[in-house]
Amino acid sequence: MFDLRLPIGYFFLTVSLILVAYGLICPVETQFAGGKINLNLDWGLVMGLFGLCMAALAHRDKSCSQDRFDD
Amino acid sequence: MDNWQVGFVDYLIILLYFGFVLGIGFALKKQMVSSEDFFLSGRSIPSWITGLAFISANLGAIEVMGMAANGAEYGAMTAHFYWIGAIPAMLFLALFMMPFYYGSKIRSVPEYLKRRFNEPTRAFNALSFAVMTILMSGINMYAMALVFKLLLNWDMSASILVSASVVLAYTALGGLTSSIYNEVLQFFLIVAGFLPLTVLGLTHVGGWQALSLRLPEGFCHLWAQTAGTANPMGIDWLGIVSGLGFVLSFGYWCTDFLVIQRALAAENLAAAQRTPLIAAFPKVLFPAITILPGMLALALIPELGSNSDNYSYNQALPLMLVKFYPPGMLGVGLTAMLASFMSGMAGNITAFNTVWTYDIYQSYIAKGKSDRHYLWIGRLATAFGIIISIATAYLVMSFQSIMDYMQTIFSFFNAPLFATFLLGMFWRRTTPWGAFWGLVCGTTSAGVQFILMNQGVISYCSPMAGNFWRSTIAWCVCFFTTIAISFITRPKPESELQGLVWGTGPKGDTSGLPWYKQPTVLACLIIVATLACNLFFW
Numbered sequence: 001m002f003d004l005r006l007p008i009g010y011f012f013l014t015v016s017l018i019l020v021a022y023g024l025i026c027p028v029e030t031q032f033a034g035g036k037i038n039l040n041l042d043w044g045l046v047m048g049l050f051g052l053c054m055a056a057l058a059h060r061d062k063s064c065s066q067d068r069f070d071d
Numbered sequence: 072m073d074n075w076q077v078g079f080v081d082y083l084i085i086l087l088y089f090g091f092v093l094g095i096g097f098a099l100k101k102q103m104v105s106s107e108d109f110f111l112s113g114r115s116i117p118s119w120i121t122g123l124a125f126i127s128a129n130l131g132a133i134e135v136m137g138m139a140a141n142g143a144e145y146g147a148m149t150a151h152f153y154w155i156g157a158i159p160a161m162l163f164l165a166l167f168m169m170p171f172y173y174g175s176k177i178r179s180v181p182e183y184l185k186r187r188f189n190e191p192t193r194a195f196n197a198l199s200f201a202v203m204t205i206l207m208s209g210i211n212m213y214a215m216a217l218v219f220k221l222l223l224n225w226d227m228s229a230s231i232l233v234s235a236s237v238v239l240a241y242t243a244l245g246g247l248t249s250s251i252y253n254e255v256l257q258f259f260l261i262v263a264g265f266l267p268l269t270v271l272g273l274t275h276v277g278g279w280q281a282l283s284l285r286l287p288e289g290f291c292h293l294w295a296q297t298a299g300t301a302n303p304m305g306i307d308w309l310g311i312v313s314g315l316g317f318v319l320s321f322g323y324w325c326t327d328f329l330v331i332q333r334a335l336a337a338e339n340l341a342a343a344q345r346t347p348l349i350a351a352f353p354k355v356l357f358p359a360i361t362i363l364p365g366m367l368a369l370a371l372i373p374e375l376g377s378n379s380d381n382y383s384y385n386q387a388l389p390l391m392l393v394k395f396y397p398p399g400m401l402g403v404g405l406t407a408m409l410a411s412f413m414s415g416m417a418g419n420i421t422a423f424n425t426v427w428t429y430d431i432y433q434s435y436i437a438k439g440k441s442d443r444h445y446l447w448i449g450r451l452a453t454a455f456g457i458i459i460s461i462a463t464a465y466l467v468m469s470f471q472s473i474m475d476y477m478q479t480i481f482s483f484f485n486a487p488l489f490a491t492f493l494l495g496m497f498w499r500r501t502t503p504w505g506a507f508w509g510l511v512c513g514t515t516s517a518g519v520q521f522i523l524m525n526q527g528v529i530s531y532c533s534p535m536a537g538n539f540w541r542s543t544i545a546w547c548v549c550f551f552t553t554i555a556i557s558f559i560t561r562p563k564p565e566s567e568l569q570g571l572v573w574g575t576g577p578k579g580d581t582s583g584l585p586w587y588k589q590p591t592v593l594a595c596l597i598i599v600a601t602l603a604c605n606l607f608f609w
Contacts, residue, residue: 001102001248004120008256011091012263015084019399022080028397033274040399043267047403050259 005058012051019044075393077223081402088406089237091256092413096241096249106445109246110425111178111336116248118342120255122349125333126357127254130261131211131415134361135408136218137477139391140384142365143375145303145535146290147608149365150358151311154293156320157354158601161347162594164325164334167573171496172331173343175570180328181430187495187571188563189503190434195510196488197430200328201423203484205456207329208419209463210477215412216464218389221381222405231464234409235457238417242424243453247336250421254333257410258353264407265360265388271395272367285370293608305532306539314539318546319478322485326492329422341584348593355600364391416460424452478538479521486542487513487549494553497573499565505557513549517541 023041030039103109141149177183181200185193216230241249276282283291289302296302297311306314324330324347334346368375368387375382375390382390392404428449437444491510494501520541523529531537569575586592 001115002098004252004255007091007095007252008259011087011256012259014087015403018080018084018087019403022399026398028399030271030395030397031275032271039267039271039397043263043400043403047263050263 003058003062005054009051009053009055009058012047013055014051016044016048016051019047075397075401077401077405078398080399081405084399084402084406085409088260088409092237092241092253095252095256096244099245099249099252102248103244103246103446106428106442106449107178108248109446109449110421110428111332112246112248112251114336115338116251116336116342118337118345118349120251121333121337121342121346123258123353124251124254124336125330125346126350126354127258127261127414128250128329128333128418129415130258130411131207131214131418134357134415135261135265135411136214136385136388138358138361139365139368139388140386142362143369143387144365144384146286146366146369147293147362148297148302148304149362150293150604150608151304151315152320153354153358154601154604155311155316157324158351158597159316160320160324161351161354162597163321164331165344165347165351165590166594168325168492168496169334169344169347170340171571173335173337173340178335178429179426180326180331181426183571184491184495184506185430185434187568188501188506192491192503192507192510193430194435195507197426197434199484199514200426201431203480204329204419204423204426205459206463206466206480207477208416208423208456208460209466211412211416211419212460212464214385215409217385218405218408221386221389222393231461234413234416235461238413238420239454239457242417242420243450246449247332247421247425250417251333251336253417254414257414260403260410261407262353262360264404264410265364267400268391268395268404269360269363269367272364272371272391275395276367276370282366282370286366290366290369291608293605295609300532300536304535306536310536310539310543314543318486318489318542319481319539321493322487322489322542322546323481326485326488328426329418332422332425341588341590344590345588345593348590348597351593351597352600355597355604358604364388367391420453420456420460423456424449427452427456478535478542482538482542482545483514483517483521486517486545490546490550491553494550494557495572498557499568499572499574500557500562501553502557502560502562504560505553505555508556509549509553512552513545516548517545520544 019040023038023044027038028040029036107114138149138152172183175183175186177186181193181197184196212231212234215234216227219225219230220227241253245252273279273282276285287303289296294308297306297308300307334343337343337346365384365387368391371394372382372390375387376384389408392401396404428445432448432452433440433445487510490513491506495506520529524531524537524541531540
């Protein structure tokens with residue numbers, strides 16, 4: 001069975017790209033802790049980082065197991 | 072602050088989610104070779120996946136919309152569902168019951184009842200469970216239709232058909248594995264979709280202290296006002312501890328095949344034991360993204376709780392989404408809601424198709440057919456279950472609150488069943504006919520109480536108090552009837568109870584595991600966290 005972290009990682013990365021792009025093209029400011037934030041941009045980056053970690057972990061484990069198989 | 076409208080970007084995120092969910096189903100289709108692959112995932116899944124699926128299968132409409140609605144209606148006392156209800160039950164399941172479930176190699180909960188007791192007990196439980204899962208599956212479709220009508224102005228029937236089609240596609244293709252994999256994706260999506268809402272809402276009102284000043288008296292306390300019934304939930308501590316803390320929660324978490332099926336898919340006994348424990352860690356923190364948004368909604372949306380359909384308590388979470396999320400994040404929030412409804416629905420459907428195929432069809436309708444035949448029947452049962460669920464979605468509409476509907480169902484089926492399991496697993500003298508008649512009488516007593524309450528013969532301070540007390544009484548009726556009949560009927564010989572009763576079962580050897588994989592260590596950490604939450608919000 002495939003590594004579940006891959007589709008999760010790719011899904012979060014894709015959503016992140018949409019949010020970041022939309023946040024840059026149509027910036028909307030949301031009130032937060034006395035200041036203002038661009039929620040799409042900021043949360044999009046957080047989601048992207050999570051997606052990247054999941055995908056990277058899956059790829060790392062895949063190459064590790066491939067190395068063991070080759071040995 | 073004006074409410075945001077759903078835009079193109081939000082639809083794009085929803086479509087992307089549908090694509091990934093269906094993609095996972097298609098990718099797994101080739102690996103569904105045998106019925107064990109389809110119904111039990113070949114017992115090969117790591118515990119982090121089964122653990123997150125365990126909690127996600129429970130993260131349906133009830134957990135997300137229902138808990139937010141209850142947060143707005145009853146305040147912090149709703150967290151009793153987690154910190155006195157779910158957590159102790161999940162620990163009990165992991166430490167004491169899972170060795171029997173996993174160790175006896177059963178394929179379903181009714182199958183355990185057959186081996187421990189007799190065929191009639193299994194048949195009764197299989198039929199009642201099949202009815203219950205279908206009724207529960209309908210809740211998720213109804214909740215989704217409600218949200219989509221409010222936010223997207225979609226026709227309710229169209230929403231129900233769309234969600235049913237997507238769930239049907241991925242569960243029929245990839246079976247339990249597809250359901251579990253999607254549940255894990257849904258778990259992360261739900262956290263990503265709702266966590267910012269809590270943070271934004273809390274900073275908007277000025278923090279927890281400021282929130283407590285804006286809510287009615289007692290709305291921010293768990294136990295402080297439970298000496299009597301003068302509290303938002305209208306129930307005292309005894310009712311909470313017995314009805315919710317013991318009967319309803321243990322009944323659900325320890326006997327409901329919907330969640331136990333996730334643990335049975337684990338790769339070994341230790342992983343199966345860790346499944347509810349891994350689930351318990353996020354469960355301790357979940358009130359922050361399920362109940363708190365409801366409480367914030369009560370403080371920030373003055374119309375909430377009015378007679379208007381658009382401002383009923385059930386709408387607390389969707390209303391918070393459109394208040395705080397701009398287009399883009401609104402799509403993420405909506406997709407998180409969709410994910411929760413679909414995971415709740417798929418969880419029920421996969422449990423239904425397994426019980427139908429193994430415990431009803433294979434046992435009573437067509438014995439001795441090929442494995443391929445049962446695999447085909449499982450796929451057919453998935454479609455059939457979804458069609459019936461659509462009908463039950465319309466039944467839910469007649470109930471005022473989703474949570475009341477759910478707890479009513481649980482009081483009928485899960486509360487007496489827990490008494491049967493408790494006696495069956497921990498008292499060897501329990502006889503097959505004692506268990507059968509105890510279960511029948513317990514379920515019947517819940518039905519009689521429900522009718523008497525609807526006729527006005529008996530009344531409680533709130534529908535929730537009625538559910539708690541009805542469950543407690545149904546549990547007691549089942550418990551004492553089982554004991555009484557067990558004393559006058561013949562028990563099973565010891566040789567037939569191996570691995571099924573306390574003291575005869577396999578004990579998972581966890582001595583070689585690192586400390587962070589030891590079930591007892593994990594359980595202790597969870598107990599400390601739960602106690603801390605109870606004390607902090609006392």
